[in-house]
Amino acid sequence: MSIVEKQKILDILEGYDKKDITIATLGSHTSLHILKGAKEEGFKTAVVCEKGREVPYQRFGVADEYIMVDKFSDIINEDVQQKLRDMNAIVVPHGSFIAYAGLDRVEADFNVPMFGNRSILRWEAERDLERKLMIESNIRIPNKYESSADIDRTVMVKFPGARGGKGYFVCSSPEEFDKKISDMINREWITDADIEHAHIEEYVSGTNYCIHFFYSALKEEVEIMGMDSRYESNIDGIVRIPAKDQLDLSMDPSYVITGNHPVVMRESLLPQVFDIGDNLVEAAKKLVKPGMNGPFCLQTLCNDDLEIVVFEMSARIDGGTNTFMHASAYSYIMFGEFMSMGRRIAREIKNAVAEDKLDIIIT
Numbered sequence: 001m002s003i004v005e006k007q008k009i010l011d012i013l014e015g016y017d018k019k020d021i022t023i024a025t026l027g028s029h030t031s032l033h034i035l036k037g038a039k040e041e042g043f044k045t046a047v048v049c050e051k052g053r054e055v056p057y058q059r060f061g062v063a064d065e066y067i068m069v070d071k072f073s074d075i076i077n078e079d080v081q082q083k084l085r086d087m088n089a090i091v092v093p094h095g096s097f098i099a100y101a102g103l104d105r106v107e108a109d110f111n112v113p114m115f116g117n118r119s120i121l122r123w124e125a126e127r128d129l130e131r132k133l134m135i136e137s138n139i140r141i142p143n144k145y146e147s148s149a150d151i152d153r154t155v156m157v158k159f160p161g162a163r164g165g166k167g168y169f170v171c172s173s174p175e176e177f178d179k180k181i182s183d184m185i186n187r188e189w190i191t192d193a194d195i196e197h198a199h200i201e202e203y204v205s206g207t208n209y210c211i212h213f214f215y216s217a218l219k220e221e222v223e224i225m226g227m228d229s230r231y232e233s234n235i236d237g238i239v240r241i242p243a244k245d246q247l248d249l250s251m252d253p254s255y256v257i258t259g260n261h262p263v264v265m266r267e268s269l270l271p272q273v274f275d276i277g278d279n280l281v282e283a284a285k286k287l288v289k290p291g292m293n294g295p296f297c298l299q300t301l302c303n304d305d306l307e308i309v310v311f312e313m314s315a316r317i318d319g320g321t322n323t324f325m326h327a328s329a330y331s332y333i334m335f336g337e338f339m340s341m342g343r344r345i346a347r348e349i350k351n352a353v354a355e356d357k358l359d360i361i362i363t
Contacts, residue, residue, distance in 0.1 A: 002107070002108050003107050003108065003118065003119055004107065004108060004109075004110065004111055004118070004363075006363055008111065009111070009112075009113050009114075009362065009363060010359055012085060012111065012112070012113060013113050013358060013359070013362065016088040016113075017088050018088075018353050018358070020044070020088050021043060021044070021088050021089075021090060021349070021353060022043065022044040022045065022046050022064075022065065022084075022087040022088055022089045022090070023035070023038035023043045023044070023045055023046075023089070023090055023092060023345075023346060023349065024045070024046040024047065024048065024065075024084055024087065024089040024090070024091050024092070025047065025048070025091060025092045025093075025094065025097065026047070026048050026049075026072060026075055026094070026096055026097040026100065026101075027047045027048060027049035027050065027053055027054065027056075027057055027063075028053075028072065028094070028096035028097075028100075029094040029095050029096035029097070029317075029319055030094045030095075030317050030318075030319060030321055030322055030341070030342065031047060031057070031062075031094070032056065032057070032060060032062055032322075032325065032342075033321065033322065033325040033340045033341065033342035033343075034092050034094070034317070034341075034342035034345065035047060035057070035062035035063055035342070036060075036062045036325065036340070036342060036343070037340050037341070037342030037343030037344070037345065037346045037347075038342065038343075038345075038346040039062065039064075040343050040346070041343060041346035041347055041349075041350050042350070043346055043349070043350070044064045044065070044087070045062060045063050045064050045065070046063060046064065046065035046066070046067060046084070046087055046089060047062075047063040047065075047066055047067070048067045048069060048072075048074075048075045048080060048084075049063075049066055049067070049068055049069070050068075050069060050070070050071060050072050051068050051069070051070060054066060054068065065087060067080055067083050067084070071100075072096070072097075072100035072101070073100050073101055073102065075097070075100075075101050075110075076101050076102070076105045076106070076109055076110055081110065081111055081112050084112045085111075085112060089112060089113070090113045090114070090115055090349060090358075090362060091110075091112050091113065091114050091115070092114075092115045092116075092317065092342075092345055093106070093114055093115070093116065093118070093121070093316050093317075094316060094317050094319075095314065095316070095317075095318070095319060098121055098125070098316070103121060103122060103125055106118060106121065107119075107121070107122070113358075113362045113363075114362060114363055115294055115345060115348075115349065115361060115362055116293045116294040116295075116316060116361070116362075116363065117288065117289075117290055117291060117292070117293045117294075117315075117363055118363045119288050119289075119363065120284060120288045120291070120292060120293075120315045121315055121316065123284075123287075123288055123313075123315055124313055124314060124315035124316070125160055126160060127158070127160055127197075127199040130312075130313055131144065132287070133280070133283055133284060133287055133288075133313070134280070134310060134313070136283040136286070136287060137276075137279040137280045137282070137283040137284075138279055139276055139279060139280065139310050140307060140308065140309050140310065141201075141309065141310050141311065142156070142201040142202040142203075142204050142309060142311055143201065143202040144199070144200065144201050144202075145200040145201065145202075146200075147200075148174050148177040148178070148198070148200060149174050151171065151172065151173055151174050151176075151177055151200065153172065153202075153203075154170060154171075154172045154203040155170070155171060155172070155200050155201060155202060155203050156168065156169075156170055156200075156201055156202075156203045156311075157169050157170070157171060157177065157180070157198055157199070157200050158198070158199045158201070158312075159190055159194050159197060159198060159199065160194075160197050160199070165230075165232055165254075165255035165256050165257045166189055166254075166255075166256050167184050167189040167190045167194070167254075168254070168255040169184065169252065169253070169254070169255070170203060170253065177200075180252060181195060181198075183252055189254075201311070204301045204303060204309045204311065205301070205303065206301030206302045206303040206304070206309065207229075207301065207302050208229045208230065208299070208300070208301055209227050209229065209263060209265055209300050209301075209302060209308075210227060210228050210229065210230065210260075210297055210298070210299045210300070210318065210320045211224065211227050211265075211273055211276075211277070211297065211298050211299075211300060212224070212225045212226045212227065212228070212295065212296075212297050212318060212320060212321055212328075212341060213225065213277045213292075213295070213296050213297070213298070214294065214295050214296075214341065214344050214345075214348075215277075215281050215291070215292050215293060215294065215296070216348060217290065217291075217293050217294075217348075217360050217361055218348060218351055218352060218355065218357060218360065218361065222274065222277040222278050222281055223334055223344075224270070224273060224274070224277070224330045224334075225295070225321070225324070225328060225330060225331045225334070225339075225341055225344060226262065226320075226321065226323065226324040226328030226329075226330055226331055226341070227262070227263050227264065227265060227320075227328070227330070228260040228261060228262055228263060228320035228321075228323040229260070229261055229263045230257045230259070230260055230261075230320070231257070231258050231259040231260065231261065232254075232255045232256060232257055232258065233254065233256050233258045234251065234253065234254050234256075235253040235254065235255055238251065238253055257319070260319065260320045260322060260323045261323060262323040262324060262328060262329075264329050264330075265302075266306075268306075269302065269306065269308065272308050273308065276298060276300075276308065276310065277298070280292060280296075280298070280313075290360075290363075292315065293361060293363075294316070294317075294345060294348065294361070295316060295317040295318070295321070295341050295344070295345065296313065296314060296315050296316065296318075297313070297314040297317075297318030297320060297321075298310050298312075298313055298314075299311055299312040299313070299314075317341055317342075317345070321340065321341035321342070324340055324341070325340050325342075326338045326340060327339050327340065331344070348361060349361065
């Protein structure tokens, strides 16, 4: 798939008034604190919003400009892109932006400067590329099964894209895999076309930490910005039921993320966390230049050997950053002030403007 040439984006950026930059995003996912953080750093803000979904941004007062569209995917339309360019906009991508606009079109047709590396978004969406990056990073990841016929123990089954856990399931045999695939199709959570893309991996038992990193290309440094864990439906509801009653339920567990809560990790594990983040950044520089630029998240499990196992990656701002719209324990230690991930992005853009290095942080 072709990618918008960086020189084309740099030419657009050359025509911008650098003293009047607007930070823009799609009205969903993490947009509240992306926009709030931008305002805290002195930027104008804009939100591309589906009609009828503008109320939170109006009531919280985080957007200076509204571009109203019939559907989120209209952000790719040329008239919307032109409005963004006229505002000197730098767009911050997030999970909903990629899901609604479509990865192919974001890569090839979105001619607006974007914060971060648009090339790396496909490495998040496609499991084989994601796995390749993690293997190159020498990160401990779950073992992969090539076929459902090879299932000989408990496994987790996932599907491509930013689904928020929708359609994921646990099974322990080829027969159970087939039954649950049928159930998911009947619920319209997956399609027949998804089956060949099912990613089957070892089920790792451990405690969940979603670790939010920021790589500053200006400072060439990896920062830990915060951590969260997820509320998942309906599995979290099932585990609240006594075990003897769970056995009588005619209910298949699902893992749809419905919320997040902040966590902190045992301090002795943090060297391992920094190593993982550093290794991933270095591997990304080699495999998908310019690399992991800006925010990224690694979803992990910590087993009883105190080994951190990485099972998923977000190569852009992750929804769990909503747990520290003001600050996390880690971002406060790092900066000594309230610092959300949205504000950290805006701070990087602000510094790049001041140092005349916007070309380093946008694609």
